[in-house]
Each structure stands twice: as structure tokens, then as C-alpha cells.
Amino acid sequence: MFQIKCATTHNANILLQIDNSKLAADDFRIKYEHEVVMRQCLEADIANLRRLLDQTNLARCDLEMQLKSLEEELACMKKKYEEMTGLNKEVADNTECMQTSRSQLTELQNTLQDLEIELQSQLSKKAALENSLAETEARYRRMLAGYQNQINMLEAELCQVRASIEQQGRDYALLLDIKTRLEQEIATYRCLLENQDSKTQGPTITIQSGSLSSGSCPAVPSSGAQSSCGSVGKTAQCK
DSSP, X not given: OHHHHHHHHHHHHXXXXXXXXXXXXXXXXXXXXXXXXXXXXXXXXXHHHHHHXXXXXXXXXXXXXXXXXXXXXXXXXXXXXXXXHHHHHHTTTOHHHHHHXXXXXXXXXXXHHHHHHHHHHHHHHHHHHHHHHHHHHHHHHHHHHHHHHHHHHHHHHHHHXXXXXXXXXXXXXXXHHHHHHHHHHHHHHHHHHHHHHHHXXXXXXXXXXXXXEESXXXXXXXXXXXXXXXXXXXXXXXX
């Protein structure tokens, strides 16, 4: 009788462990889904940063092309200025031509001065943009490195979660196997007790859904009890 109570108590403990394993598996599944969402958000942020870096590179190329165009225009203006200087010498004897040339030269000088000022402004803008670009690239590199570290950590945690889920599955299968064996043992006990009851005409023992309810029942034959304890011995100690 004590052995039956021991097996029943142990069976209830195993059912409780199975429920706990199901709850733990649900917790791991929720955590896994949360980690997947976080990883997708990080990947979207990295894609946006890369797209912004590409746009910055395009802007830098455009500014370099504008600077090159301004430098060519400045060289052209300098050449024209030199040509006008030569013309000044050639028309030194002609007052009207000299006056006209001086007017043109003044205009060209003003234009050249304006272009030089514009060139200095563009060079300053270029230097500022290059500094800003360098700072932006450094900042984005740090951000990308940080996101990559987070991704690596999340991937490692995801592997651990998957391994834990697989272990929970194996534990659950083992518990189901133990439950099946216990149910078989309970069925064996019931057959033995029914046979004993039919012989002794004593009080009956009813076994339902893996639980025992009994009054004063006769002792189970020693051979049957030893066989049952041998089967349940992997999960509980029979006394």
C-alpha cells in the first residue's frame, strides 16, 4: 500500500514537472520572438545608416566636381587677365583703345577678385564639409560597430535560447516516457489488486486518472511489488 502511495505521489510530481517544463518552453518562445524583433530593428537601422553614408559620399563627389569646375574657371580667368595685360601694352599709344582696355581690365579684375573670393569661400566650405564628413564617417563607424556587437550578442543569446529549447524538448520527451511507464505500472497494480480483491472479497481499490483512493486493502504479492519497483526505480525509490 505504501508503495502505491509512493508511486502516486511521484507520478503527481512528474506531472507538475511537465507543466513547469511547458511554462518554461513558452517563456523561451516569447523571449525568442522578442529577440528576433530586436534583431530586425537593428538590421533596419544599419541599412538606413548605410544609405545615409552613400548619400554623403555622393554629396562629397558633387562638391569635388564643383570645385574642379571653379578651379578651371579661375585658370581661364587668369589666362584672360594675362591676355588683357598684353593687350594693354600693345594699345598704349591708342588712348581710346587703352581706355576701353582699362575698363575691360577693371571688369575682369573685379570678376577675378569675385572669383577668388568665391574660390576661397568654396575652399572653406570644402574643408568644413570634409571635416564634417570625416566626423560623420567616424561616428557611423562607431555606431555600426556597436550595432554589430549587439547583433553578435543577440545571435549568441539566440543560440543559447535554441539550445535551451531543444533541451526542454528532450526533457519533456523523457517526462512523457516516464509518465507512460508510470501509467503502465498503475495499470499493473490495478490488475493485481482486482485479482486480490476477487480472492479475498475485501474492500475495493479504485484507480482513476493516475490517482489512488482506497480503504484498508490487502497486501500486494511480494513478486508483483518487486517487479513494479524495478520498473519505477529510474524515477523514484520504492520502499
